[in-house]
Amino acid sequence: MLSKKTQYAFKALMYMAQAEKDGPILIAEIARKKKIPIKFLENILLELKNAGVLDSKKGKGGGYFFKERPKDITLASSMRKLDGPIALLPCVSLNFYERCKNCDEKNCALRDTLILARDATLRILEKKTVADLV
Numbered sequence: 001m002l003s004k005k006t007q008y009a010f011k012a013l014m015y016m017a018q019a020e021k022d023g024p025i026l027i028a029e030i031a032r033k034k035k036i037p038i039k040f041l042e043n044i045l046l047e048l049k050n051a052g053v054l055d056s057k058k059g060k061g062g063g064y065f066f067k068e069r070p071k072d073i074t075l076a077s078s079m080r081k082l083d084g085p086i087a088l089l090p091c092v093s094l095n096f097y098e099r100c101k102n103c104d105e106k107n108c109a110l111r112d113t114l115i116l117a118r119d120a121t122l123r124i125l126e127k128k129t130v131a132d133l134v
Contacts, residue, residue: 002079002083003082003083004040005040005044005082005083006079006082008034008036008040008041008044009044009048009078009082010075010078010130011034011036012030012036012041012044012045013048013070013073013130013133014130014133015030015033015034016030016054016064016065016066016070017070017130017131017133017134018134020065020066020070023061023063023065024056024057024061024062024063024064024065025063025064025065026062026063026064027041027042027045027063027064029063030064044082045064047081047082048078048081048082049067051081052067052068053066053067053068053073053078053081054066054067055067069131070129070130070131070134071129071130071132072129073129073130073131074125074126074127074128075125075126075128075129075130075133076122076125076126078130080095084096086118086121086125087114087118088114088117088118089110089111089114091103091108091111092111092118093118094118094122
């Protein structure tokens with residue numbers, strides 16, 4: 001399940017992509033238009049800035065803007081930057097693998113099934129971008 005943080009991030013990124021030609025966008029504007037708590041949004045946008053997705057400008061005409069083009073920001077990469085693994089179990093994760101305790105990975109039917117689920121999910125999330133959501 002998508003965290004509230006990632007849901008809000010996608011709402012904010014979609015809004016920013018729609019208004020991209022207008023220049024940097026104020027946090028208050030995004031929060032008001034998308035009904036996102038402003039303090040929560042500040043943290044989300046700062047996290048995306050630190051991850052290299054967004055940048056910001058201070059002062060008059062300031063706000064947040066895309067550092068990467070929306071068509072280059074996949075949903076999978078955004079989710080990983082905000083929430084970590086996409087996989088449902090750590091032993092199934094491609095980027096955050098951890099061996100499950102007390103598990104025989106070679107004979108685990110649950111792991112085998114969740115690998116299929118992960119792969120099907122990633123086939124979609126790695127192709128869809130923020131621009132596709134607009």
